[in-house]
Amino acid sequence: MRYVEFPSAELKVSRISFGAIPIRARTNEGAREVIHEALDSGINFFDTARGYDDSESKLGYALRQRRNEVILASKTAKRSREEAWDELKTSLSQMKTDYIDLYQLHNVRTDEAYEEVMGSGGALQALKEAREQGLIRYIGITSHDEEISIRAIRSGEFVSIMVPLNFMEDDFADEVLPAARQHDIAVINMKPFAGGMIEHAALALPYVLSFDAITVTIPGMRTQKEVRENVQFASHCGNLPSKKVRKLQQLKEEIGSEFCRSCDYCQPCPNEVEISRVLRAMRGVRRLGASWLEDNLDRIEKNVDACDECETCLPRCPYDLDIPLLLREQVRALRQHAGEQK
Ligand code: SF4
Ligand code: SF4
DSSP: OOEEEOTTSSOEEESBOEEOSGGGGSOHHHHHHHHHHHHHTTOOEEEOOTTSTTHHHHHHHHTTTTGGGOEEEEEEOOOBHHHHHHHHHHHHHHTTOSOEEEEEEOOOOSHHHHHHHHSTTBHHHHHHHHHHTTSEEEEEEEOSOHHHHHHHHHHTOOSEEEEEOBTTBOGGGTTHHHHHHHTTOEEEEEOTTGGGTSOOHHHHHHHHHTOTTOOEEOOBOOSHHHHHHHHHHHTOOSOOOHHHHHHHHHHHHHHTTOOOOOOOTTOOOTTOOOHHHHHTHHHHHHHHOHHHHHHHHHHHHHHHHHOOOOOTTGGGOTTOOOHHHHHHHHHHHHHHHHHHHO
């Protein structure tokens, strides 16, 4: 395992680290096993967020006797000082810890949100107060927007920026990575698998780790097998297998940038539409074939029928996807696919 220091913080992290969204789907005991597998494989940096359901409490449960072995990171998506303080206190109690190593402003992607968190009475104020009180050690920020990322990097307020970058979407490599490097800001890479679109760790991880400016990547890990594979492939930074690269390039051209990354930031939907499940259905078809579609088409159609185009989800999607439109297009494509199979 290779460890890298943040350029402007006393944090030395394993270059491949642990994204804790998927442990939501595990029991406490199941999550503990995955987290311990990661720890025993040399992973020492664990990233979660207030918004990831019970992920924080599962980390707290798993790490209750191993807190001093890890660097813990979490996030708040709240924008005001008061709300951010409330969330931080909840994070501390859920993770059963006296301090969090890195607390981040989560998903700041519009000018309005940026100005709110950075301004007087904004969430950054709470984080600075908490840092003075020793409740957090360092402050970071996460964003899906390049311009906001650069503003944050230049502000001098953060030790790290978390951004998406992977084989399918590498826009952040052009300006954000060089800016981070110039200002000594650590880059935490989210979504190295493009939200599951890239299925092979052997492709995804060597690709992102080939960028020297990426300090650490945090693929989500749900099983011990995934931990072992990720750790194994993170050390293979050589050439990517050309046949698989060609396949990925083809997929990249086919889907462009309009695809769902399964982050579920768009939830909750007032009509309980399982948005990411529907938008990712073609992946199920590709992987599991016609029988998967036969078993799932009815449920997908019911989901799409339940969408009344209220648009509640639209401002929540960090990728600005036109969700109602994509839902309808998806069900149309699936019906066509099912028809062709008959
Ligand atoms: S537009 Fe459709 S999917 Fe989006 S929140 Fe409204 S009902 Fe749910
Ligand atoms: S539609 Fe957007 S917000 Fe919802 S899961 Fe997909 S990428 Fe995430």
